[in-house]
Amino acid sequence: MITEHARSIVVLDDWENGLRDGVDWQAIRAVADVTVHNVALRGAALEAALARADCVVLLRDRTPVDADLLRKLPRLRHIVFTGTRNKTLDAAAAQKAGILVSHTEWGPSKASTCEMTWSLILAATRRLPQLMLTPARNVWRDPKVTAFLPGVLHGQRLGLIGLGQIGQRVAAVGRALGMEVQAWSPNMTPDRAREHGARSVDLDELLSSSHVVSLHLVPAAGTRRLLNRERLALMQPDSLLVNTSRAELVDTDALVEALRAGRPGFGAFDVFDDEPLPDGHPLLGLPNVLLTPHYGFLSRQVYAEFARGVQRNLQAWLDGVDVPNTLAQAA
Secondary structure (H helix, E strand, C coil): CCCCCCEEEEEECCCCCHHHHHCCCHHHHCCEEEEECCCCCCHHHHHHHHCCCCEEEECCCCCCECHHHHHCCCCCCEEEECCCCCCCECHHHHHHCCCEEEECCCCCHHHHHHHHHHHHHHHHHHCHHHHCCECCECCCCCHHHHCCCCCCCCCCEEEEECCCHHHHHHHHHHHHCCCEEEEECCCCCHHHHHHCCCEECCHHHHHHHCCEEEECCCCCCCCCCCECHHHHCCCCCCCEEEECCCHHHECHHHHHHHHHHCCCCEEEECCCCCCCCCCCCHHHHCCCEEECCCCCCCCHHHHHHHHHHHHHHHHHHHHCCCCCCECCCCC
């Protein structure tokens, strides 16, 4: 039986209920009070949910945890985040406060993100959402849709901003479809691009000459808001911009203006500055976008790895033994 002094574990942002259903909570609940939240909490609601938490489990970086919030959580002694990187957790502030920070492994998230990227490219190219037949909309030929005739990707240029592990996978699919692949990143070299079947070009050339532009960079000081008003204006009226990486790479206000102006002609986005995407967001009102709710990294296999890691780390912490995948203490 849990006593009033039992440790309290709070799981945040389990929107898909993957941790609720994937972790075997029985042994953990025998010695700890566990609360799983499957909606986004912010402000006073978040502080209230965490007020008595000894341990917090973060689903990736969906909820920012900064030094100010940490100061309001004097009981907190352990943070577990899923994946191997969390850009919205101030890990240094947590460690300074004596809070242990650990994480899980990833699972096949890079393969999942590649597949999501190509799902968006193909769906946007073919306008699949508008073409879908449903019981409520069994329209075989809608003049508003069929007036648009899609082109084929074969022979077109695929521009990749970033050629890391995900970008390399996306490039391989592009080559299989007969696309010419070109790439740019801050540290790109001709030899590195050539190694992955791509041609190294400067960013302006990539934007102005690619039929499809896909983002695959980790944001850094030099790449935040990389695609600004001037660079977006370089894109062609028939081009497609895809982002399954990070919203910080694009100036959202400039992006809305660019899409309204038709350069690029279409956008397909899985990541946003504010998530969940709030009602009334200007992107929701545009006719030339395909928007999905940050599903790129999600798969059964990824969530299974998250659940295994969360269960392992929590059990070790509760048992008083070394917790796996603990972040090194900042020097």
